[in-house]
Amino acid sequence: METNPRPCIAVEGLTGCAGELLVILENLDKLLPFVRVASFPFAQSQNDDGPVDIAFVEGSVSQPHDLEKLKRIRAKARWLVAVGNCAVWGCVQGGACAKCKVTDMLEAVYGQHSEIQALESRPLDAYVNVDVKLSGCPIDKTQFLSVTASLLKDHLPYITHKPVCLECKLNENPCVLIEKNLPCLGPVTAAGCGALCPSLGAACYGCWGPSQAPQMDAMATIxxxxxxxxxxxxxxLKTFGAPEHLFERMNV
Ligand code: SF4
Ligand code: SF4
Structure with a gap:
């Protein structure tokens, strides 16, 4: 028996593509000396439902059983970390629900008498308190490890919501918006990916969700x-779950 038990973590998925679960699985070897994995149904068959220090949750709440599961996870976790754009913003399924009713979509796909139950797809903080939001599609492994290290020391991590342009400048990238006239959404998209697309000469299409206080009107004008x-x-941006109210001041 361990004299100083390691902190426990849980890694859980709701409605998503498992991208974050894969990033966490690929980097689990770096965490295993410091944590015990109490629950990770995507990766192991023995899971327990007891209290955990940190719960990482991927995916949006899109079905009634997602909501029940999320409430159970919240109740047992000291820190709840929303991982990935689905959990933080609602991503593609959240964007689709903003455009039309989920009942209409169900009927169009499965017919009138479908027994499938679905909710308007929403990010985690629509239902429970979320301690840390780690966006990305999928998340960045370095940011994930650094957030986890902070929480294991009982510190809330600092996560920048500055725009991707900042990372472009740090990388000394030529600006594809100015020099190649590409429709780059970096000025209104949250940093964290290391300006991946502009570093390869392509425009950012906003997959990390909106930056802090994004100037949508100025972006649209440009x-x-x-x-x-x-x-x-x-x-x-709405495809990746950016909420409608951010676009209210647009005048184009
Ligand atoms: S390439 Fe895009 S992200 Fe980079 S500085 Fe220009 S507008 Fe910003
Ligand atoms: S540059 Fe933009 S689209 Fe590309 S990975 Fe980063 S946030 Fe996503």
Whole structure:
């Protein structure tokens, strides 16, 4: 028996693509000297439901059993970390629910008499208190390990919600918006990916969700001035769950 038991973690999935679960699984060897994995149904068959120090939850709440599971996880976890864009913003399924009713979508796909139960897809903080939001599609492994290290020392981690442009500048990238006229959404997208797409010469399409206080009106004006259908391009942000109210001041 361990004299100083290691902190316990749980890694759980709701409605998502398992991208975060894979990132965590790939990096689990770095955590195992410091934690005990109480529950990780994606990766192990023996799981327990007891209290944990940190629960990482991927996916959005899209079905009644997601909501029940999330409440159970919240009740047993000291820190609840939303991992990935689905859990933080609702991602593609949340964006789809903002455009039309979930009952209409169910009927269109499964017919009138479907017994499938679905909720309007929402991020975790629509239902429970979330201690840390770690966005990404999927999350960045370095950011995940650094957040976990902070929580294991009982510190809430600092996560920047500055725009991707900041990381572009740090990488000394040429700006693809200015130099290649590409419709880059980096100015209004949260940093964390290391400016992955612009570093490879491509435009950012907003997969990490909105940055802090994004200037959507200025972004739309720039895209229009460059000859783009600004609304169409800005809709990419909604595809990744960016809430409607952020776009209220747009005037294009
Ligand atoms: S390439 Fe995109 S993310 Fe990079 S500085 Fe330009 S607008 Fe910002
Ligand atoms: S789309 Fe934007 S936020 Fe997503 S990986 Fe590319 S640069 Fe990063």
């Amino acid at each position: 895209l229009s001035e460059k000859g783009y259908e600004a609304l169409e391009i800005m809709n990419r």
